Amino acid sequence: xxxxSMTANAKQPLLEIRGLQxxxxxxxxxxxxxxxxxxxxxxxxxxxxxGESGSGKSVTGYSVIGLLKRPGxxxxxxxxxxxxxxxxxxxxxxxxxxxxxxxxxxxxPRSCLNPLLPVGEQLTQVLRYRRGMTKSEAKAEAIRLxxxxxxxxxxRRMESYPHQLSGGMAQRVMIAMxxxxxxxxxxxxEPTTGLDVTTEHQILELLREMRDVTGAGVILITHxxxxxxxxxxxxxxxxxxSIVEEAPVLEFFSQPRHPYTLGLLASRPRLGVDEDIPVxxxxxxxxxxxxxxxxxxxxxxxxxxxxxxxxxxLVELAAGHWVACHNTEAVARDVxxxx
Amino acid sequence: MSSxxxxxLVKHYPIRTGFFGTRSLxxxxxxxxxxxxxxxxxxxGESGSGKSTVGKCVxxxxPPTSGHVMLGDVDLTTLSYNQLRPLRxxxxxxxxxxxxxxxPRKTAGETVLEPFVLNGVATGAEAQRLTAELxxxxxLKPEHMARFPHQLSGGQQQRVGIARALASNPDFIVLDEPxxxxxxxxxxKLIQLLKRLQADRNLGYLFISHDLSVVGYxxxxxxxxxxxxxxxxxxxRQVFERPRHPYTMALMSAVPSANPLERRERIHLAGEIPSPIDPPNHCRxxxxxxxxxxxxxxxxxxxxxVEPGHRVACIRSVRGEIPVPEFLFASSVVHAPxxxxxxxxxxxx
Numbered sequence: 255x256x257x258x259s260m261t262a263n264a265k266q267p268l269l270e271i272r273g274l275q276x277x278x279x280x281x282x283x284x285x286x287x288x289x290x291x292x293x294x295x296x297x298x299x300x301x302x303x304x305g306e307s308g309s310g311k312s313v314t315g316y317s318v319i320g321l322l323k324r325p326g327x328x329x330x331x332x333x334x335x336x337x338x339x340x341x342x343x344x345x346x347x348x349x350x351x352x353x354x355x356x357x358x359x360x361x362x363p364r365s366c367l368n369p370l371l372p373v374g375e376q377l378t379q380v381l382r383y384r385r386g387m388t389k390s391e392a393k394a395e396a397i398r399l400x401x402x403x404x405x406x407x408x409x410r411r412m413e414s415y416p417h418q419l420s421g422g423m424a425q426r427v428m429i430a431m432x433x434x435x436x437x438x439x440x441x442x443x444e445p446t447t448g449l450d451v452t453t454e455h456q457i458l459e460l461l462r463e464m465r466d467v468t469g470a471g472v473i474l475i476t477h478x479x480x481x482x483x484x485x486x487x488x489x490x491x492x493x494x495x496s497i498v499e500e501a502p503v504l505e506f507f508s509q510p511r512h513p514y515t516l517g518l519l520a521s522r523p524r525l526g527v528d529e530d531i532p533v534x535x536x537x538x539x540x541x542x543x544x545x546x547x548x549x550x551x552x553x554x555x556x557x558x559x560x561x562x563x564x565x566x567x568l569v570e571l572a573a574g575h576w577v578a579c580h581n582t583e584a585v586a587r588d589v590x591x592x593x
Numbered sequence: 594m595s596s597x598x599x600x601x602l603v604k605h606y607p608i609r610t611g612f613f614g615t616r617s618l619x620x621x622x623x624x625x626x627x628x629x630x631x632x633x634x635x636x637x638g639e640s641g642s643g644k645s646t647v648g649k650c651v652x653x654x655x656p657p658t659s660g661h662v663m664l665g666d667v668d669l670t671t672l673s674y675n676q677l678r679p680l681r682x683x684x685x686x687x688x689x690x691x692x693x694x695x696x697p698r699k700t701a702g703e704t705v706l707e708p709f710v711l712n713g714v715a716t717g718a719e720a721q722r723l724t725a726e727l728x729x730x731x732x733l734k735p736e737h738m739a740r741f742p743h744q745l746s747g748g749q750q751q752r753v754g755i756a757r758a759l760a761s762n763p764d765f766i767v768l769d770e771p772x773x774x775x776x777x778x779x780x781x782k783l784i785q786l787l788k789r790l791q792a793d794r795n796l797g798y799l800f801i802s803h804d805l806s807v808v809g810y811x812x813x814x815x816x817x818x819x820x821x822x823x824x825x826x827x828x829x830r831q832v833f834e835r836p837r838h839p840y841t842m843a844l845m846s847a848v849p850s851a852n853p854l855e856r857r858e859r860i861h862l863a864g865e866i867p868s869p870i871d872p873p874n875h876c877r878x879x880x881x882x883x884x885x886x887x888x889x890x891x892x893x894x895x896x897x898x899v900e901p902g903h904r905v906a907c908i909r910s911v912r913g914e915i916p917v918p919e920f921l922f923a924s925s926v927v928h929a930p931x932x933x934x935x936x937x938x939x940x941x942x
Contacts, residue, residue, distance in 0.1 A: 306776040406864070420865055421640075450639035450803060452862060455847040477776060480806075480848075521781035523810030530788075531781040531810075537746070 267294040267334075268471040269318065269439055274331035274341075276310070276317050276495075285541040287313045289495040289549075291331070292568055295439065295471040300462070302482030302503075303475045304518075305492035308538050311475045312361075314492070315441045318473070319358050320348050335439065354384055357437035361444040363424035367416040373427045374400075374412025377434065384435045399430040402467075403460055422453035426460065433464055440464070443475045458485045479518060483507060488574070491515050494539050494549035497568060501575040511577045513554045513585055548580065556581045556588070594630040595665025597651070597684065597765050597797060601625055602660035604646050608870060618870050620646040622821040624660075625896075630764060631791065633798040635812030635829065637805060637844070641866055643821040644801045648767040651799060652686045653677060664764075682712050682761035689770035691750035695742040701753045702728075702738030708760035727756045732786060748779040752786070759790070765797040772807060784811060805848045809833050814902075817841045820869055820877040823896060827903030835917050837905040839882045845920050858918065876907065884915050 276288035287310045295301050305311045316322050318333055320340060333340040335356065343351070360366045368376055374396055381392040393412075400408035403426040416424055425445060432440060442461060446454040462485050465472050476482055482489050483503060490500040491514065499512035510516055517534035536553040539545050545552050551561035560580045568576040579585065604621040621643045628634050638644045649655040651662060653669050662669040664683060672680070688694035695704055702724055709720040725735060731752040742750055751771055758766050768787070772780040784807065790796060802808050808815060809829055816826040817840065825838040836842045839860070846860045862881040876894045879885040889908065896904040897911045909915050 306778060422865065451805065451847045452639065452843055453865070455859070479777075518777060521778050523781070523784060523806050530785060533781045533785060534778045 266296070268297050268299075268336070269293075269295040269473075270332075270334040271314075271318070272332045272334070274314070274317060274333060275329040276313055276322065276326060277329040278326045280325075280542065283542045286544060287326070287495055287541055288317065288331075289544070290565070291492075291496050293473075293490055293497060293500075295473055297438070297471050298465060298469045299488065300465055300472040300474055300486045302486035302489040303473055303492060304477065304479055304482050304489060306477055306538065308494075308541070309492040310495040311477075311492055312443055315358060315443050315473065315475055318439075319352055319356050319441060321352075321358070353380070353437075354435045355437055356439045356441070357432040357435065358441040358443065359425070359428050359432050359445050361447050363421065363428040364416050364419075366428060367424060369416050372413050372415055373419070374414075377412075377427070377431055380431055380434050395434075396430075399434055400427070402433075402464075403427070403430045404456075405430075420453075421449050422457065425449065425457055429457075429460060429464065433468060433470075436468055436470075438470050440470045440472045441475070442472060444477070445474075446476075446481065454481070455484075461485060479522065491518070494541065494544065496549070497576070497578065498550065499575075499577050499579075500568070501572075505572065505575050509572075509575070511571060511575070511582055511586060512579050513556055513581075514550050516585070516589065517553075548578070556585050594764050594795065596627055596629045597799075598627040598661075598663040599625055599647075599651060600661040600663060602647065602650055602662070603658045604643075604650055604655060605658045616871050619821045619872050620869060621650065621657075622872070624818075624821075624823050626816055626823065626826060628765060628797045628799055630797050631795040632814070633791065633800050633812045635808035635815040636799060636801045636818060637803060637808050637815060638818030639803060639844075639866060641820075641869065642818040643869070644818050645769055647818070648686060648769045648799060648801050652684050652767055653681065654686065679712075682708070683763055684765045684767065685758035685761055685763040686767040686769060687751070687754045687758050687771050689773055691747065691754045691774075692742065695750060695753060697742050699741075700738065701733070701740050701742065701745065701749075704742075704753060705738075705756045705760055708757060712761055714762075724756075724760070727759055730759070730790070731756045732782075746779075747775050748783060751775065751783060755786070755790070759794075763796070765799065767799045767801065769801045770803070773802065773804065780807070787811065805833075805844065817844065820866060820872055822877065822906065824878070824906045825904070826896065827900075831900070831903040834920055836920070837899050837903070837910045837915070837917060838907045839884050839910070839915065840878050842918055846918065860918065884909055 271291055271293040274288050274291040278285040278287055291314060303311045303314060317328060328341045367373060377396040377399065378392040381387045381395050387395060397408045397412060400411055405411050405423060405426050446457050449457060461472065474482065474486060486503050488502050489506045490497050493514050499515045510519055520532045521534060523531055534553055539549055547562040547564050548566050551557040558581060566578045566580045568578045570576050571582060602621055602624045605617040605619055607615050608618050610616050624647055626634060636644045636647060650657045653662065657670055664680060669677060669680060705727055706720050706724045709715045709723055715723055728735060728738060733749060733752050737745065737749060772783050775783060791798060800808060800811055812829045814827065815829050815832040816823045817832065819840045825832060825836065825841045832841060833845060836845050842860045843862045846858060864881050867880060874893050875891060876889045879889045892908055894906045894908060896906045899905050899911055905911060
């Protein structure tokens with residue numbers, strides 16, 4: 255899946271997030287939901303952003319597309335898209351970017367569609383407003399788009415209201431809407447939540463197909479490592495607001511190095527294996543009262559004094575394989591010994 | 594301990610259409626299976642397949658339209674409300690969303706304590722003591738007893754739901770997607786707990802889920818539902834490794850494999866699950882099945898034995914006309930990650 259041209263493109267990233275800090279002031283104090291997040295997305299690349307609830311994956315998506323809800327705010331860092339720092343962008347600047355260059359697919363498609371309008375109407379509105387089409391042009395294009403996302407009988411479906419569509423169908427409409435303006439960066443936030451396995455698979459195929467056709471860079475936000483393995487070129491694992499490990503997909507699954515990644519991989523139930531599932535002890539940290547040093551250290555069996563003292567930086571251990579851990583050697587030694 | 598036997602269970606819901614017409618929604622159509630003490634039967638299927646309705650009928654929360662729910666020699670469907678009451682505690686249920694199924698105005702302790710009083714097991718200090726014991730068994734701390742559901746995390750809420758089910762000292766528990774709302778690491782802990790409780794108390798589980806990896810891990814046997822009917826039932830290994838029904842084949846082939854090197858061959862079904870309102874008498878997959886013939890559209894189907902313990906509702910598969918895919922059962926998810934010492938530049942002596 256990773257072609258040489260794509261790796262070349264990855265060197266000139268489409269999106270580069272550097273040390274992003276997104277904070278939510280609360281009555282108890284400031285919740286640092288993103289705390290020094292680094293992430294790059296190349297053209298035509300699908301990057302899986304994986305983490306558990308509360309790790310900040312969705313907030314990353316909202317930060318990039320400038321849809322953070324108050325009181326959430328970007329307190330530091332940069333989001334470089336196409337040479338521009340999006341954190342400095344004025345509302346006017348967003349108008350030309352959001353939905354057009356950067357589009358987002360949300361978790362619950364039905365709640366994002368207007369329940370009072372037929373989906374065709376919603377699609378043509380976007381096309382007329384965004385791409386300046388006439389009514390008839392927009393209609394023809396909308397039908398074509400519904401066909402591209404494999405909706406059977408697109409003409410008839412134009413007249414359907416969101417409640418008349420199944421979850422999978424509604425998500426296809428959302429994808430059609432997201433790609434209607436040929437975005438260069440697509441953020442898909444848990445696009446298959448609530449869908450059945452067979453439908454889930456179809457939506458993932460569709461995402462990959464859209465990437466191949468449009469050459470857009472894609473951030474796939476998911477909590478499901480298996481799903482990320484299916485479609486992503488590269489996987490980045492988030493924990494408590496920053497990336498703890500990032501690697502090309504094959505390397506990620508064959509050579510995981512961060513204790514949290516190892517824990518995540520091991521805690522998935524395995525078919526046909528009748529042993530106990532190893533669990534990660536403890537719970538996700540309180541984002542207001544964060545642990546000192548590495549956010550994962552209270553749950554880590556390899557934690558040393560350094561881990562509570564200093565935040566580990568992301569270090570490139572192999573080509574494209576980045577890990578934020580003070581004890582990568584000790585971890586690798588133990589994993590090897592266990593095999 | 595007696596086993597639980599579901600015999601030709603049917604659940605139809607009337608739907609009003611237009612002014613006078615009523616049609617029926619066939620949520621469950623002729624479903625039979627049995628569940629032994631200490632056994633886990635996984636019930637899988639997509640949304641709308643009727644698996645949750647089966648769970649509700651098994652616990653008699655919904656009276657079946659016809660069919661029998663046999664607990665030992667007693668047919669629960671023939672009992673009056675008052676006769677049923679003492680038997681209800683034998684078959685308990687844990688719901689998918691603990692946030693919806695726990696009373697928001699009761700503390701976790703009160704929720705778990707209630708069944709002791711209702712079943713006349715204990716009152717006062719003794720009930721308190723039993724509650725505290727259960728809290729410990731499900732891995733909750735004593736201080737959680739005073740908390741309200743909204744003050745607990747999703748995993749903790751689900752533990753309260755399990756503790757409440759256990760308070761009736763049941764023989765069987767219907768687990769309706771108990772881990773679906775939880776993160777993987779929390780899910781793993783809960784699965785661990787369920788396994789331990791089963792071993793300690795010889796509980797029979799009807800485990801309803803659409804998450805095939807969890808079902809595969811927990812279940813001894815698996816039943817696959819499609820549009821209100823069981824289309825395949827067998828040991829977990831039989832169903833996962835050598836599925837015989839085209840629907841199961843599609844389902845198994847869609848399980849995302851965590852090992853990117855090991856892509857499964859896909860078996861595609863056309864279209865989407867049809868409406869359960871007045872479904873046809875013959876095989877319900879015909880409109881989507883790549884193997885369907887005219888015969889499939891005319892012959893009524895039945896669950897037929899293809900090998901010991903393995904039954905399939907597909908006339909063509911039973912005759913061996915459909916190639917059986919072989920899925921790697923044990924390796925469908927990566928094992929302990931294998932680090933390669935050389936490639937990571939580690940010097941090991």
